[in-house]
Each structure stands twice: as C-alpha cells, then as structure tokens.
Amino acid sequence: MSAQREMKEKNPWPVTIIIIVIGVIVIVALVTVAVLQNMPLSQKYKYGIVLDAGSSHTALYIYEWPAEKDNNTGRVQQTHVCKVQGPGISSYASEPWKAGESLMACMQEAQQRVPGKRHLETPLYLGATAGMRLLNMENSSASDAVFRAVERSLHTFPFNFQGARILSGQEEGAFGWVTVNYLADRLEQGLETTGALDLGGASTQISFVSSNYDGSESPSNSVTFRLYGNNYNLYTNSFLCYGKDQAMKLLLAQQTLLAPKTIVDPCFHPGYSEAVSYSGLYDSPCVSNRKPQGAPEAFNHTGSGNFLQCQDVVKSIFNFTYCKYSHCSFNGVFQPLLQGHFGAFSAYYFVMDFLNLTDTSIPLTKVKEVISSYCATPWDEVKRQHPGVKVKYLAEYCFAGAYILTLLTEGYNFTSDSYTQIEFIKKIKGSDAGWTLGYMLNLTNMIPAEAPDSPPLPYAGYVSFVTVMAVLLFVLVIVSTRRFWLRCSKRPQIV
Numbered sequence: 484m485s486a487q488r489e490m491k492e493k494n495p496w497p498v499t500i501i502i503i504v505i506g507v508i509v510i511v512a513l514v515t516v517a518v519l520q521n522m523p524l525s526q527k528y529k530y531g532i533v534l535d536a537g538s539s540h541t542a543l544y545i546y547e548w549p550a551e552k553d554n555n556t557g558r559v560q561q562t563h564v565c566k567v568q569g570p571g572i573s574s575y576a577s578e579p580w581k582a583g584e585s586l587m588a589c590m591q592e593a594q595q596r597v598p599g600k601r602h603l604e605t606p607l608y609l610g611a612t613a614g615m616r617l618l619n620m621e622n623s624s625a626s627d628a629v630f631r632a633v634e635r636s637l638h639t640f641p642f643n644f645q646g647a648r649i650l651s652g653q654e655e656g657a658f659g660w661v662t663v664n665y666l667a668d669r670l671e672q673g674l675e676t677t678g679a680l681d682l683g684g685a686s687t688q689i690s691f692v693s694s695n696y697d698g699s700e701s702p703s704n705s706v707t708f709r710l711y712g713n714n715y716n717l718y719t720n721s722f723l724c725y726g727k728d729q730a731m732k733l734l735l736a737q738q739t740l741l742a743p744k745t746i747v748d749p750c751f752h753p754g755y756s757e758a759v760s761y762s763g764l765y766d767s768p769c770v771s772n773r774k775p776q777g778a779p780e781a782f783n784h785t786g787s788g789n790f791l792q793c794q795d796v797v798k799s800i801f802n803f804t805y806c807k808y809s810h811c812s813f814n815g816v817f818q819p820l821l822q823g824h825f826g827a828f829s830a831y832y833f834v835m836d837f838l839n840l841t842d843t844s845i846p847l848t849k850v851k852e853v854i855s856s857y858c859a860t861p862w863d864e865v866k867r868q869h870p871g872v873k874v875k876y877l878a879e880y881c882f883a884g885a886y887i888l889t890l891l892t893e894g895y896n897f898t899s900d901s902y903t904q905i906e907f908i909k910k911i912k913g914s915d916a917g918w919t920l921g922y923m924l925n926l927t928n929m930i931p932a933e934a935p936d937s938p939p940l941p942y943a944g945y946v947s948f949v950t951v952m953a954v955l956l957f958v959l960v961i962v963s964t965r966r967f968w969l970r971c972s973k974r975p976q977i978v
C-alpha cells in the first residue's frame with residue numbers, strides 16, 4: 484500500500500496524461516459545438532413570382548433568396564424568366580378571357596420550377612404598366628374585365644396570389660431605380676446611386692437622385708425612401724405615350740396630317756412600303772384626338788431613309804419650349820439637373836444593341852453617322868442582312884435609334900459629356916433590369932429601412948477566436964499542472 488502511494492508520488496505522469504486526454508476531449512467538444520451551432524444552415528431557398536404585364540408583352544420572373552436571410556440582406560436573384568406568347572394583356576380588351584388563357588403556359592412552367600413544398604408560401608404578383616393605363620383611360624370596364632380574367636387564371640395555381648393591379652408611372656420609375664441599385668449593391672453599401680432610364684412600348688421613365696432636388700419644386704416628381712439606414716429623395720417621371728410603340732404612333736399621326744393617303748417617312752428605309760389601317764393607328768388615346776377629318780380606311784406608309792429629316796419629324800412630337808419651372812425636360816415637365824451614372828434598359832438596350840452602339844464612349848457624332856447609314860440602307864438589303872431578326876423590329880430600328888437620341892439629348896438634356904455616363908444594360912448579375920424586382924422587394928419588405936445589425940465577428944473569425952482561446956486555456960492548464968507535479972516530484976521522499 485505504502486509502496487503504491489510512493490510510486491504515484493514519485494511518478495506524476497499517469498495523472499498528467501489523463502488531464503491531457505480530458506483536456507483534448509474538452510477542446511474538441513467545445514470547438515465542434517461552436518462550429519455546428521454557428522454553421523450556416525444548408526442553403527434552402529424561398530421564391531417570389533412577378534408577372535410584368537407590359538403594353539407589348541407579358542413576362543413572368545421567378546426570384547429566389549436564401550431562406551434564412553429573408554427580411555434581411557439576403558441577395559435576391561432572378562432564376563427564371565418566361566416570355567408569354569402573344570401580345571400584352573391590354574390587347575385582349577375585346578376578348579378578356581384570352582388574356583387569362585395567355586398566361587397559363589408560363590404559370591405551368593413556374594409551377595414546375597418552384598419546388599412543390601414552397602408553392603403555398605410563394606407570393607405571386609401581377610403588375611400592369613402603360614398598356615393597361617391607356618386601356619383604363621379609354622375604357623375602364625374593358626380594363627376591369629381583363630383584370631378579372633387574369634385573376635381567375637392566376638387563382639387556379641397553388642401560389643400565394645397577392646393580386647393584379649396597374650402600377651402608376653411613378654411606381655414603375657421608382658421600382659426600376661430600386662432594382663438597378665439593389666442589384667449593383669449600391670443601396671446596402673450606401674454608395675452614390677445610379678439613375679434609371681426605362682424605354683417601354685407605351686411609356687418611358689427617368690429616375691435619379693440629384694443634389695439639386697429636394698422635392699420642393701414639382702413635388703409630384705418626388706419619391707422618398709429610407710433604405711438600409713439611408714434617406715433617398717428620388718426624382719422620377721413617367722411619360723405616357725412616349726414609349727417606343729406609342730411614340731411611333733405619334734410620329735405617323737403627325738405625318739398623316741399632311742399626307743393622309745401616302746406618307747413618305749424619313750424614319751423608314753428606302754423601298755419600305757406597307758398599308759396601315761387608320762383604325763389600327765388611332766386605336767390609342769395617345770393619338771385618337773389627332774385623326775384627320777374624312778380620313779380614308781388606310782394609308783400607304785413608305786420610307787425614304789433620311790436620318791436628318793427623321794430627326795426633324797421626331798422632334799415635332801415633343802414640346803421643348805414650354806416650361807414653368809427652373810428646368811424642364813419636355814412637354815413642360817420639371818427635371819432637375821442630371822447627375823451621376825445612368826443605367827438604360829428595355830428598348831434602350833434592344834435598339835442600341837442591334838445598332839452596335841451600346842458603347843457610350845463612341846462620340847455622339849459617330850452614333851448619328853451609324854444610325855444615318857442604317858436608315859439609308861435599302862429595305863430589301865436590310866432584310867437580307869438580318870434574316871433572323873423580326874421584320875417589325877428591323878423596320879423600326881431607324882426610327883427607334885433617332886427617337887432614343889432625341890429623347891436623351893434634347894428631351895432629358897444629356898450632353899456629349901454626360902452621354903458617356905449612360906450604360907445600356909439588359910441584366911445586372913444575371914437579373915433583368917426593370918421594375919419587377921424592386922416591386923417584389925418592396926411588397927415583401929425585403930429591404931430594411933435600417934442597416935441590419937451585424938455580429939461583432941464574422942463566422943470564420945468567431946470559430947478561430949473560440950479555437951485560439953480554448954488552446955490557450957489548455958496550455959495554461961498544462962503548464963500549471965506540470966509545475967505542480969514537478970514540485971511534488973522534487974519533495975523529499977518518504978522512505
């Protein structure tokens with residue numbers, strides 16, 4: 484008995500080894516628990532669906548974001564887009580049920596793409612823009628009937644349908660601006676924002692933040708936001724009837740006043756000739772009050788392909804002179820001085836991309852030469868050179884190019900310097916530029932007004948900190964126990 488005790492007191496190593504083993508186990512357990520407890524959950528996604536019911540067509544967008552990050556700063560991104568076959572829903576005014584029917588194929592696609600277990604919680608929105616704004620102005624019971632038909636169709640799907648409505652021009656402009664700046668990470672980081680230029684079929688929007696604008700002059704153009712702890716006073720204006728298709732109607736209507744039977748249009752290619760019905764041209768409230776007295780059923784639309792003359796006709800659809808404010812864009816609408824970078828999307832992009840003019844470092848004189856040369860190309864040759872492009876678009880690129888230049892430089896007052904601040908964009912980080920994402924982020928409260936609280940340490944830093952502290956603690960214990968046992972082993976031995 485005393486021999487055993489004597490051995491233990493002489494040799495402290497077995498106890499030290501046991502302490503080391505227990506220490507290692509404790510550290511491993513501590514670090515494992517810390518890692519597991521704080522590990523980001525496996526990536527589960529939530530979804531949102533927005534239908535953009537535009538004047539020329541409808542598109543369905545599916546967005547997704549990491550499930551544990553909603554109501555926070557989780558990156559929402561577009562995972563799918565489905566183009567609805569056929570025209571925009573406002574074209575079905577005389578057969579509203581067809582508007583509902585037209586959405587079915589894309590909705591079925593959405594049902595397949597969003598995982599079944601997420602269907603019931605996935606919000607579904609339909610926002611209609613300028614086509615329905617015009618139909619509602621012209622015939623509100625027809626627009627109501629289209630909405631009823633569309634809602635009936637959307638209710639047959641298992642999503643969380645939040646309703647269909649017409650967006651105001653101001654909402655369309657403001658949500659386009661939110662989309663562009665959210666996708667470019669400018670809001671969360673509080674960076675200087677980018678303006679948004681949107682050219683649709685029936686309306687066009689300009690939205691930007693200017694240090695010269697506090698909302699006191701023309702308050703109807705002001706939208707205020709508080710996002711991630713920053714206040715924004717946004718200037719925005721939507722010009723109804725100045726989208727690409729309606730602007731062309733204005734142009735044709737202007738020319739038929741002078742030549743009701745045959746117009747020789749400088750914005751169309753030489754050799755172009757098409758019969759156009761007056762009823763088709765004057766079906767829109769943008770032009771209906773301009774119909775010439777005793778107009779024939781149809782007129783002949785021919786082209787002469789002269790860019791300079793085209794610019795003159797295009798200018799005639801704007802009023803650049805009347806202005807009761809300190810500064811105006813056109814038609815007497817207030818606009819503060821332009822400021823910063825701009826993203827130009829929708830038809831701005833389609834047209835400038837086709838004309839190979841998306842590079843805004845190309846001087847405006849050269850831009851004009853390129854459009855001028857395209858306009859002067861005979862119609863047969865244009866069709867031969869671009870067999871894969873829709874003929875309607877091909878015929879309109881000359882007008883659209885001249886229109887975009889006039890709108891930007893004479894309408895919004897971009898100079899040869901500030902033109903270089905425009906970027907023609909289609910997508911940002913894989914998501915389309917347009918109002919839909921901003922609309923969904925707003926309705927789902929996914930952009931917080933205040934900057935979210937972030938943990939004092941990032942995840943990796945937290946784990947490293949716990950590990951280092953545990954190892955330090957362990958070393959301390961070892962050092963102190965070793966000193967204790969060394970002292971014991973040096974004590975005079977009991978014999």
Ligand SMILES: O=P(O)(O)OP(=O)(O)OP(=O)(O)OC[C@H]1O[C@@H](n2cnc3c(O)ncnc32)[C@H](O)[C@@H]1O
Binds near residue numbers: 686727876
């Ligand atoms: O916002 P609203 O005014 O309601 O219009 P929309 O939503 O239908 O407008 P889009 O942005 O979809 O399209 C804008 C215009 O661009 C036209 N467009 C679409 N694709 C095009 C392409 O590849 N080339 C030329 N034009 C195109 C389309 O016909 C419209 O006139």
